[in-house]
Amino acid sequence: ASAGDAKWYPFKMNDASADTVKVVDYSPVEKAEKRHKICVLFPHMKDSFWVAVAYGITEQSKALGVNMNLYEAGGYDNLPKQLSQFDDCVASGADAIVIGVISTVGVAKQVLAAKAKSIPVIAVTNSFISRDLTAGVFVDLKSMASASANALLASVKAGEAANVVTFPGPAGSGWAETMNKDFETVVANNPNVKTLSSKFGDTGVAVQLQLVQDALQAYPSMNYIWGTAPTAEAAIGALAEAGRSDVKIISTYENQAMLDALKRGDITAFTTQYPVIEGRVAIDQAVRILDKKPFIRLVQPIAGVIDKTTMGKMDMSTVLAPASWSPVYSVKQ
């Protein structure tokens, strides 16, 4: 039996539809009433994070018995491509669209057009606040940033001075900047923690490696690295080579490498937004909407911190796709 058969629900999540956020036990429907056609748009499928979301989407589509087609735009700088993929979805007669947006407002007008055609649009994973959106499941970036900031604060021993260099991700992406700011706000509460600098750069391991290496030289007092998963991956090697076992690494998001690295003890912690669950919930929301069943407009996963202590207790199939799973771009019933 594949991991997809594992019962993942009920899952504790935030219902953020109303002004006051409340925790709910999320459970999906059993089966869709019709074989709906759901179109899924991703920014890209170039890392295991989005593969995890895709895994959730695929498994839930199969479970609920709907048709699914997934398109990826090939990267965060391909907004126009995502826009035209959105249009192509509408043109190809999708019943509902699930989208991981490249740019928050980039697709706003597309969503409006879909609304006019009464095609529901569900935002997945990437934050998207809009009146025209039918539903959404994504984590609050602020809570991700604070979760990882708190993980960092937790690992700072009393009296220890923590000098952090952050590697938030590509400049101009929006999310990198936002998370960096939220992170700085949270750690500002602790006088022992100082942010030395923020190094923006593309989330490729080679690019991040160069940034980390240079930071090791430029900031000899750096003893904490807070950054993206590729940053952490690059940093492990760089630190080993520089013989800096004193530097701790906290990753802002999850992927297979982070899990392995945590097992080896190479990194201190990483945060997760349960991407597989996000994918599952997004499909469930779409089916609920199409079947005219009650649904929660905005579901937020509760950001989790995974470190040595929590790792054993966690069901990893809510965080990552099984290593053997290979992405499926369409599900036909």
Next chain:
Amino acid sequence: MAKEEASEPILILRGITKRFQGITALRQVDFDVRAGEVHVLFGENGAGKSTLINIIAGTFQPDEGAYRFDGLHLSHLTPHRARGAGICAVFQEFSLAPNLTVVENLFLGREIRRGGILDLATMRRRASDLIEELGFDLELDRQVGMLSRAHQQMVEIAKALLGEPRILILDEPTASLTEREAGRLFELVAALKARGVGIIYVSHRMREIRALADRITVLRDGQLVRTLEAAGVQDADLVELMTGRKIDGLFPTFDHKPGRVAIEVQGLSAARGAVCDVDFVAHAGEITGIAGLVGCGKSELVRAIYGLEQIEHGEIRLHDVAQNTLSPRHSLRRGVVYFPANRATEGLALARVVRENASMSSLDVREIARLGLLDTRNERSLVQQAVDRLKLRPPNLERPAGRLSGGNRQKVMLARGLMRDLSVFLFDEPTVGIDVGAKREVYDFMGRLLQAGAAVVVVSSELPEVLALSNRLYVMHHGRIVTQLEGSEKTEQNVLASFFRSEANAATGAAS
């Protein structure tokens, strides 16, 4: 076929046909070359000479026809195989890599290797031996792209001779050479002939043809007119065979009426020493010639006047007005036009059509463009008139210049001079590669310019040409003007003598 016991032809072409887009460049041409003869190909521009040569050298594949070399039937000849078989060519549009040095170009495609590694020393030695034998003034390590057209021509010749040819093809090898280099080349041709090499020779210079040819094949419009023995053939007959009409006299007699001073140059030094302290005057209504050996700076002088060379000091006055902003654009506005010697690099945009190339320098003229908008109908008719007068073949304005034969490219460039009102014409090698008939057109064109009161300056390495055309002739040597000849003083002997005199002066100067 041959009456005499002359050796069997080593190369035989039968029924060669070659078509280009919309044009049949060669139609059922038979041609052969015997060992130890000079076979001249003669014909108007665009007659198909270079095409035939390119077929022999393997560059083009014929559409029809058979090809025998050394008794062997050859098909699908490639340049590689042709060279391997001993067919070496001096191409009209050179086969040189501008970014490589002279030695590197000489051995291009037939490098000497030892154990897979280039044997630089041997190649160098052989190159310098050959260049010495040829008497060319070439530095082995200069980049070819930096050399003047004349020097490039020498490299091209040396390159072909390096390969121990069995058939040597010379496509207008002397087009930019002076008598001295040409003379050395002819001696070499004679030596090769004696060694039994078959030589195919293309030229528009009657003198050379008369001196060299054993047999002459005349082409017209891609068809073979006749192959005849050179002995006893008159120039006039050849020309008539070629053009289908009579042309009397090679050079017209001009009626020079020197008027006001059009150009006055005083103490000019320019082009990093290529021109040195030159005083020069050109009058309206006369042709002023400039002669000199290759590299003497004669082109640089007119280029400086036109604004293409950096001026170190000295003054240039146009129509008695001192010029301080010299650039081609300003010069054109003031009625000065320059026709460059190297039409491939400075003359034409080969990808563009004839019409655009011809009108390129006249788009600021009111008849053609107003407020930046083109009057294409006017443009077309003006260009049409210009190319008709120069007898462009084919007279199609919408043909890319790159698809014209060499001589016709020259005509397109000359057409520029007919497109706007100009008073000073600077010709640098105006008849390079132009056939005898068209040369006459160019000379007549100059004549009409004279009559209209223009000042004409002709720079040419073809001595008979400058001597016949010019009213006054400046002779340059090592960047300086060494004499000025007029009237009956204008003889070949005097020009040559002035070179030697200045050479001697320089020698004594250096000695003291």
Next chain:
Amino acid sequence: MTVEEADMRSSSRGDLRALSRWISAIGILPVLLTVLILGMCIIDPRFSGVANVTNILRNASVLAIVAFGQALVLIAGGFDLSVGAIVALASEIAAVTMRWAGTAFPEQDALIIALGVGAALGTGILVGLVNGICVAVLRISGFIATLGSMSVTLGIALIITNGIPVYGLPQSFITQFGRARWFEFPSAAYVAIAILLVLAFVQRRTVLGRYLYAIGGNSEAAIVSGISTRRYQIAAYVISGLLAAVTGLLLTALVGSGQASFGGDLMMLQSIAAAVIGGVSLHGGVGRFGMVALSAIFLSILSNALNLLRVDSRIQPIFIGVILICAVALDEIRRRRTVHD
């Protein structure tokens, strides 16, 4: 074989020859495009639906406009890598200006939009001018000059907004322009067609056009012919910058916000690809804008078709790459057939 048969054969062969001559004259691209369109119409009726056609036209227009500018620079013998960056910066500048103007002159949409549009176009012209000066006056190769200015322009775009999208555009800019359809066609298509007509006119009927071809064809010959090559090279880069800015404005109006993510390498590579597939030579001097427009439409339809046909999106790049190579190879074969060797 009867006489009639022979006749028929020769006439059908004549037809074929006429067809192949016709293809020779216009190139392979229109043929491929027609085949693609007809095929898609038959396979998938949604392809020819109004919504889908609108999408295609909008994408094609945006791509075509940048590609026009790129083509102009390529024709003049240059290279413009900075177009993507200009698109991004112009989009942000437009949005920032409009947001500011929106508070300074509330409710005066026409003025606000005019200011925003002016600022964006000014940005494009400015970057183009810098490019042009680097190339024409400092004599830096177009590739390096625009690579440098791309880096600088993207840097500025990042600093201005920190990569966060800029909202607050007047609603009328978005509804009456960006997303508008005039007589069934998207507004962007009108802009693209207008630009195409202007450029085709410039190419055929103006001194500027003629000079750009001459400079790209043989810059030394152009100098000898008295053309002030500097001025016209600068003009080419300025126009390219301007057109990139127009693209930035169109995307801004379409999306409703200023975005740094519009730029990037994709736009730059696609614009060069569209130009080259449209027959523009990377060596300068050759190219026609009509063909560039066709090639932009071709590329847009191709990616639309692959999505409509639900081709696995990982396989799409492979498809596109192969088709790209095949299209150009076919064109090359055609050309070799007709022209010499």
Next chain:
Amino acid sequence: MTVEEADMRSSSRGDLRALSRWISAIGILPVLLTVLILGMCIIDPRFSGVANVTNILRNASVLAIVAFGQALVLIAGGFDLSVGAIVALASEIAAVTMRWAGTAFPEQDALIIALGVGAALGTGILVGLVNGICVAVLRISGFIATLGSMSVTLGIALIITNGIPVYGLPQSFITQFGRARWFEFPSAAYVAIAILLVLAFVQRRTVLGRYLYAIGGNSEAAIVSGISTRRYQIAAYVISGLLAAVTGLLLTALVGSGQASFGGDLMMLQSIAAAVIGGVSLHGGVGRFGMVALSAIFLSILSNALNLLRVDSRIQPIFIGVILICAVALDEIRRRRTVHD
């Protein structure tokens, strides 16, 4: 003014002239590089620390190796946009092969590594071969051919691993090669130097080198001179593909996993930039590998220096763009001084 003074002035002017002649001969790049290195050594002692020098050398080596391949293709008159994609694919193929070999032949590290390296190099050669055939046989412009193959190669890379890094390399591959330092210098530097020496030899002493320059300088002349241009053009693309694969291997060994993110446009643009700054002409026929190596070092030090000097990472692209333009502009001015107009 006394005679002595005049003497001194003229002699110091003579020195200056000698200096400027020396600069003319070797180009501006070595001068800029020296200034940069000396300046950084003075400003920041960490710059010359072993760790930092190792980093710089490693980055420079990786960049230089791709840039060598790119330079070779540019010299032959082509263009290779696919290098980045090849780096990515080779990295993945190497990792996948080693992972598989690791299970098939456990503990036999040498064999595992040999298989992985062979597979990666084979991949590079194969893509290069396809590029070469497209260009030389199908006569597609290098730009389009490699744009297409870049798209296809990246597509394949994505399909193989879905973008998920591939782990499971033999530890010895990482520790004894990727992160190793031999006699104080990183392993990558030795690889780069070895390749540089081979290429410099090829350029000066072999027919291959000579012909590539000739083809790039004037391909028709090369054909007419009896050079089978096809074979050598293909060779250029194959070598470029091979060198890109070597880069992929180095990065894989350094990072310890096969990554699709190695490729991408950045690597491609940087390799062209390094080649062009090193004096390679985009029009073919001109360029020296030593200078390309210097230019790779220059670019690596530049970005390292900006980080060491703690320049805001958003301002860095602006700096780099400006310095790029200035460096090339200076070089252009020098060249105009020495050669003719």
